[in-house]
Amino acid sequence: MIGYVTLGTNDLTKSSEFYDALLGTIGAKRFMEEPNYFIAWAKNPDEPSIAVSVPFDKKTATVGNGSMVAVALDSPAQIDAFYAKALELGGSCEGKPGFRPEGATSGFYAGYFRDLDGNKLNAFCMVAGD
Template sequence: MFSHIMVGANDIEASKAFYDATMAVLGAKPGMIDPKGRVVYMHDGALFMVTKPIDGAPACSANGGTIGFTMASPEQADAWHAAGVAAGGTACEDPPGVRESPFGKLYLAYLRDPAGNKLCGMHRIG
């Protein structure tokens, strides 16, 4: 359904360090900087990019927005969360763990990146 996801950041170096750490847990290579100064991650046919806003205004996170990353296991979600916190991210929501939802049991881990974008590592249980 999606071709790519791009988030804004004011400090590209801090965001690259954060995403290099969290994407490595998923098996992705470190991000590369394109000619426009954007950080680009390519993994499993998907693109995830970080950029300074084109309009020159400061980057801000979406109010109510969350970007979800598929995790292979609860342990991978925990490692992803720990890598993100160690690389300048902030834990948010409840601690990583199982949540009941209309979609069944989910193991969820939430972070905010250095620019405040809300991320979720999700593993479907059963």
Template sequence: MFSHMMVGSNDLDKAKVFYDALFESQGGKPGILDPKGRLVYAHNGAVFLVTKPIDGNAATIGNGSTIGFAMATTDAANAWHAAGEKAGGTPIEDPPGWREGGGMKLYLAYLRDPDGNKLCALCRG
């Protein structure tokens, strides 16, 4: 359904360190800077971009927004979380672990990136 996801950043150098660590923890490649100055990550058929806002204003986080990254295993989610924390991310909510509700069992690991965007690694049980 989705073609891509994009978040804003006020410091692309710091964002690159953070997102390179996340994607590399899952076997992805470091981001590339495209001709428009955006960081581009392509992995497992999806595209994720990080950019300075084109209107020239500061990047701000989306209140209530979460971007979820699908993980094949709980080990992958834990590696993603550890790599993100080491690269400047902030752990939020409960520690990585299983959550159950509404007939679903999900392994979730939450971080905020250096600009405050809320991210989640998700592995289905």
């Protein structure tokens, strides 16, 4: 399955500060880094990770239309906190946390946001019904 996801950035310092703070809330920390090029975070080095990188071709990083990274969490409360932290750090709302489809009381629970470079992410979990 997925080993890692890399998101483009035009400001590695600003992006790394955002992800240090955001991913730190779920126990992920830096485990790979190449100065002025990329940084990767994971809970453990042998688990899937998220990285940010300046583009290898040295051109401007752009957002992939239709691309999104989903972060699996354990509970709606954890998703609410993660989403709130992303917005607190300067991210923007792409869909407040809640069940999808709207009105559901179990199943897919997610909150959507964009990072400082405009990359779209969500935090989600599955909630069992009664």
